[in-house]
Amino acid sequence: MSRISLQKVYKSFQKNLYVISDFDLEIFNDEFLVIVGPSGSGKTTTLRMIAGLEELSDGKLYIDDHLQNDEDPSTRHLSFVFQNYALLPHLTIYENIAFGLLNLKLSELERRKKVEDIARKLSLLEKLGSYPNQLSGGQRQRVALARALVDQEKLILFDEPLSNLDALLRSEMRSELLKLQRMFQTTCVYVTHDQVEAMAMASRIVLMMEGKIVQVGTPYQMYHDPAHLDTSLFIGLPEANLITVTIKDQRIYVDDQEIALNDETKLLIQKNQLSKALITIRPKALRVHHQFKDILTKGKLVAVENFGVSKLLHIEAFNQTFRAEVDQDFIEQDDLYLDFTGETYLFNEDKKRIRENQFQELIFEALPVLVEELQVIRELINYGYHISYDDKKANVLYNKKNHTYQLKMNEKIYDLKNLQDILNILSYRK
Secondary structure (H helix, E strand, O other): OOOEEEEEEEEEEEOOEEEEEEEEEEEOOOOEEEEEOOOOOOHHHHHHHHHOOOOOOEEEEEEOOEEOOOOOHHHOOOEEEOOOOOOOOOOOHHHHHHHHHOOOOOOHHHHHHHHHHHHHHOOOHHHOOOOHHHOOHHHHHHHHHHHHHOOOOOEEEEEOOOOOOOHHHHHHHHHHHHHHHHHHOOEEEEEEOOHHHHHHHOOEEEEEEOOEEEEEEOHHHHHHOOOEHHHHHHOOOOOOEEEEEEEEOOEEEEOOEEOOOOHHHHHHHHHOOOOEEEEEEOOOOOEEEOOOOOOOEEEEEEEEEEOOOEEEEEEEEOOEEEEEEEEOOOOOOOEEEEEOOOOOEEEOOOOEEOOOOOOOEEEEOOOOOOHHHHHHHHHHHHOOOEEEEOOOOOOEEEEOOOOEEEEEEOOEEEEEOOHHHHHHOOOOOO
């Protein structure tokens, strides 16, 4: 397993034009971290900097506490799985897998044993004498994985490895990758533009846009507690609905039409004295009725998508189209009425989330001494938390007897097996 630390990293291919900027991230031992984002967001460039295939323009990159900025890629003890498999067509499957052992001084017997062992685990043993063009896309992807795993490096980088496969094969390979990661206890950094892959595979997700980190968190946090408008819109299918509202005399309007929201959102708007705000509501939370009531907004049905157990209705209102997910037996009609009082997320004009509780200070009894714990401290700072040390006011307590931690937050107590578990509780605050 490997630990990675990226500190204030910048990358530029042209002077003063940065494709990666102000990038701070800690990647932990045995983590399956997924970097997700649209094309051009800087995902692959970040991965290539970790691999040493691209130089950092500024900042520091550490792997297992060793500065890597000027180190050759061959010394970084990692494997790289490319999007297009990168198999050598003139070599057999055995020779392609064995290619990953070239840097190791092994006898032919040792090499064959390693290749056959990994081929057996990936159901490729019978294909070792074949050539890449004789294999299916899924089999070729498994060969690329076998080549990456055969030398048993503890860090593997994946650059959209499943994008060339069909939907069924992608699903099978996702579960296969997770099994392999647990089996080999590797640290994995996985790049994709597919949020379904990210949500299904990641222990944590990094959402990138325009070369910057938008938010980091568990799949649950990214979906249920977005810190930024872009997170709310990018994570989750079908995509969330976006509404721009104005507030006058404590009434909420969209295009000069009054709209009813839930009490929690209205209270947040009042507390923060907002005159304008951005609101997202997921299709599942947008309720649809057949008859008018006081709090409802009239809309026009324009399209329907059927998904077997549910339908996605496209309804025009406020001069835009809203998506609402309903049961399959919902009766369609031209005029429908929308209820916006379900769960919503509120953002200011800078796209930052407005929450009820902005808990941001962590007070430790004393500075942790283990390198793994210090890495968690750095990531908590990256998340936007203020860290201080005071044994009398501490809300993060260490139990010396059983080497566990306890977090006191909002009158709740959370028991942590290790300090890294705190990241499953505390959401991104930047």
